[in-house]
Amino acid sequence: MKLLRYxxxxxxWKIPVFGLxxxxxxxxxxxxxxxxxxxxxxxxxxxxxxxxVMNPQYATWQHSSHREVASCNDCHxxxxxxxxxxxxxxxxxxxxxxxxxxRLEPQVIQIKSEGAQTVQGNCxxxxxxxxxxxxxxxxxxxxxxxxxxCWDCHVETPHGSVRSLSSTPQAQVPNLGSPVPQWLKKLQxxx
Amino acid sequence: xxLKDTVEKKPWVGxxxxxxxxxxxxxxxxxxxxxxxxxxESSLVNKPKIxxxxxxxxxxxxxxxxxxxxxxxxxxxxxxxxxKYNGSAMIDMLDEYPALVILWAxxxxxxxxxxxxxxxxxxxxxxxxxxxxxxxxxxxxxxxxTCWTCKSPDVPRKMKEIGIAEFYSGHWEExxxxxxxxxxxxxxxxxxxxxxxxxxxxxIEAFERQGKDITxxxxxxxxxxxxxxxxxEYYFNSDKPKKGVPYLTFPWDNGTTAxxxxxxxxxxxxxxxxxxxxxxxxxxxxxxxxxxxTKSIHYQRGVSCADCHMPYxxxxxxKFTDHKIQSPLNNIANSCQVCHRESEEDILKSVYNNMDxxxxxxxxxxxxxxxxxxEAEFAWKQGATEEQMKDVLLDIRHxxxxxDYAAAAHGAAFHAPVEILRVVGTGIEIAQEARMxxxxxxxxxxxxxxxxxxxxxxxxxxxxxIGVDLPKLRAEKKLFLDTVxxxxxxxxxxxxxxxxxxxxxxxxxxxSKEKEQTASMLxx
Numbered sequence: 263m264k265l266l267r268y269x270x271x272x273x274x275w276k277i278p279v280f281g282l283x284x285x286x287x288x289x290x291x292x293x294x295x296x297x298x299x300x301x302x303x304x305x306x307x308x309x310x311x312x313x314x315v316m317n318p319q320y321a322t323w324q325h326s327s328h329r330e331v332a333s334c335n336d337c338h339x340x341x342x343x344x345x346x347x348x349x350x351x352x353x354x355x356x357x358x359x360x361x362x363x364x365r366l367e368p369q370v371i372q373i374k375s376e377g378a379q380t381v382q383g384n385c386x387x388x389x390x391x392x393x394x395x396x397x398x399x400x401x402x403x404x405x406x407x408x409x410x411x412c413w414d415c416h417v418e419t420p421h422g423s424v425r426s427l428s429s430t431p432q433a434q435v436p437n438l439g440s441p442v443p444q445w446l447k448k449l450q451x452x453x
Numbered sequence: 454x455x456l457k458d459t460v461e462k463k464p465w466v467g468x469x470x471x472x473x474x475x476x477x478x479x480x481x482x483x484x485x486x487x488x489x490x491x492x493x494e495s496s497l498v499n500k501p502k503i504x505x506x507x508x509x510x511x512x513x514x515x516x517x518x519x520x521x522x523x524x525x526x527x528x529x530x531x532x533x534x535x536x537k538y539n540g541s542a543m544i545d546m547l548d549e550y551p552a553l554v555i556l557w558a559x560x561x562x563x564x565x566x567x568x569x570x571x572x573x574x575x576x577x578x579x580x581x582x583x584x585x586x587x588x589x590x591x592x593x594x595x596x597x598x599t600c601w602t603c604k605s606p607d608v609p610r611k612m613k614e615i616g617i618a619e620f621y622s623g624h625w626e627e628x629x630x631x632x633x634x635x636x637x638x639x640x641x642x643x644x645x646x647x648x649x650x651x652x653x654x655x656x657i658e659a660f661e662r663q664g665k666d667i668t669x670x671x672x673x674x675x676x677x678x679x680x681x682x683x684x685x686e687y688y689f690n691s692d693k694p695k696k697g698v699p700y701l702t703f704p705w706d707n708g709t710t711a712x713x714x715x716x717x718x719x720x721x722x723x724x725x726x727x728x729x730x731x732x733x734x735x736x737x738x739x740x741x742x743x744x745x746x747t748k749s750i751h752y753q754r755g756v757s758c759a760d761c762h763m764p765y766x767x768x769x770x771x772k773f774t775d776h777k778i779q780s781p782l783n784n785i786a787n788s789c790q791v792c793h794r795e796s797e798e799d800i801l802k803s804v805y806n807n808m809d810x811x812x813x814x815x816x817x818x819x820x821x822x823x824x825x826x827x828e829a830e831f832a833w834k835q836g837a838t839e840e841q842m843k844d845v846l847l848d849i850r851h852x853x854x855x856x857d858y859a860a861a862a863h864g865a866a867f868h869a870p871v872e873i874l875r876v877v878g879t880g881i882e883i884a885q886e887a888r889m890x891x892x893x894x895x896x897x898x899x900x901x902x903x904x905x906x907x908x909x910x911x912x913x914x915x916x917x918x919i920g921v922d923l924p925k926l927r928a929e930k931k932l933f934l935d936t937v938x939x940x941x942x943x944x945x946x947x948x949x950x951x952x953x954x955x956x957x958x959x960x961x962x963x964x965s966k967e968k969e970q971t972a973s974m975l976x977x
Binding site: 266268269270271272275278279282283286289291292293296297312314317318321322324325326327329330344362363422428429431432433434436438441451 | 455457460461470473474475477478481482484485487488489490492494519520522579585646647648649672675754755760764765767771772773774791792
């Protein structure tokens with residue numbers, strides 16, 4: 263209450279300040295809406311193609327056998343605990359949105375060290391049995407991804423070897439729907 | 454001291470705050486518009502050169518926008534692959550399996566039956582087959598217009614123009630100049646979004662009758678369902694929904710196993726033909742590819758038709774779906790080895806290993822069925838009555854249906870080997886049952902000697918035995934192809950010249966080359 267009182271503007275200022283704050287709020291909601299902001303809380307693979315930069319990754323995954331058992335987050339986000347998961351998502355996501363907004367994304371997207379460790383961890387999470395069977399578990403270096411990752415040999419799993427932005431121009435990916443509400447569209451059509 | 458007091462004392466602080474907020478709102482607005490701008494980009498990534506019209510039937514028009522898909526589609530022209538049992542070339546199945554002539558005696562399939570070529574030949578081959586007859590000089594084709602349904606993207610165009618039931622009604626030759634472009638783009642794709650789309654009413658109606666909504670299907674399911682528009686078992690229902698119209702219907706109301714479909718046909722007393730020799734009321738299986746595939750391990754694991762028959766392909770660093778729809782055995786690297794990391798040799802071996810075993814048993818059933826038909830014919834000749842033969846005929850009907858369910862779709866022996874072996878097994882049991890019944894009918898009639906079986910071991914001998922006059926049929930067909938079909942093509946060319954022409958398309962191939970391509974397609 264005290265804080266609210268602190269920020270209350272003097273009487274003659276009240277109307278413009280409220281107006282401006284309302285505009286700020288409204289525009290904020292609009293931005294969250296067109297950016298599909300809340301979808302980022304979910305694990306749906308379609309979330310990763312909210313911006314079209316990841317279309318090749320989505321399309322190549324969609325044509326791999328991993329699509330039946332693992333979606334983007336199963337590999338690219340730590341699954342150790344819910345806190346770690348969302349911490350990683352927030353950190354990574356903010357980085358991505360920054361890169362995307364300022365058009366800093368490269369033509370060929372390559373995974374960085376922290377992401378690679380995460381993926382390696384998730385390979386092991388599901389394929390632990392397999393790794394121990396082929397006796398790789400004893401080889402500390404490989405098991406912990408120091409120096410060697412699973413995909414150093416399994417190059418095409420699951421995205422194939424071609425991953426640039428222009429490599430899947432006609433890949434079928436679900437596109438984002440229009441943010442214009444249906445009733446407005448109808449109104450526009452009738453005119 | 455509150456902010457209020459500060460602002461009252463020093464109004465410039467208030468103004469600074471105000472202007473800062475204005476700045477923030479402005480930046481937020483700019484941020485929103487960059488998001489909108491980048492959203493729009495995704496629709497420009499794949500910017501088409503021309504606007505394709507609704508239900509555009511000419512595949513080469515789609516090819517202007519999607520050259521890679523079109524080029525690979527055109528490769529369905531190739532006829533150079535032969536696997537152990539099938540392939541992309543035409544195979545005279547009656548020559549390969551003379552037993553079929555006897556099994557289909559009294560039905561047009563006993564005259565002419567080939568293993569199909571690629572989609573590119575769909576229209577050409579339906580004109581060529583003896584089964585559609587030689588409709589000339591007022592003589593009708595024995596087939597209705599319903600037979601065109603799966604052959605061309607001209608079908609949805611025409612259906613939209615005149616209506617579904619109207620499309621199906623009438624004789625086959627009536628739509629000869631309308632159905633020109635072979636199976637292609639508009640059969641499976643929406644022209645605006647390129648999303649997969651069901652264009653044939655029979656599949657939608659079959660789903661509705663089972664209480665399923667096909668519009669709820671996921672993209673991955675659609676990659677199977679667009680194939681299920683045609684690669685299925687079907688029949689022509691002349692009672693429903695419109696009396697006298699051979700309405701294309703899928704018999705799936707009870708389910709899609711051999712037994713469930715058989716029960717459906719028994720309940721409505723349907724038969725495709727009465728067997729010429731045994732007089733059994735036969736159900737001819739068309740090509741229950743979807744039905745048999747859904748009984749397979751690949752289907753259970755979520756693999757779609759397109760995953761193996763249209764795998765991803767990369768060309769010059771660009772990846773796209775290979776539209777050369779063909780046997781995965783001709784492209785094991787892209788089809789099978791995406792999931793199965795064994796060598797090509799091992800994969801091929803295990804495919805043939807399954808097929809060999811299934812086809813061995815299917816062949817046994819085939820042999821037994823031939824004997825059953827001939828023995829039943831002998832029983833009729835010995836004076837058997839309808840009453841005596843009733844059970845026998847029902848058995849023959851069921852056994853032959855099971856054989857055809859296993860055989861007709863060509864791929865079933867690989868797709869669902871376990872299920873197909875089961876179906877063939879029950880077929881063998883029922884057919885042997887029928888033979889024993891024939892034996893006791895003959896005993897009742899006082900005939901106890903061995904039943905004489907005529908020599909029908911080759912296509913020629915078998916066709917001679919059932920009285921198929923191949924040279925006459927072929928001569929009629931040739932005359933039809935030489936006189937009637939060119940007229941159809943002329944009419945079609947005139948009709949299509951009124952459709953939008955796209956010679957001006959940006960970066961399109963030179964006009965002359967495109968024309969040449971179209972012309973060579975029409976002259977085929």
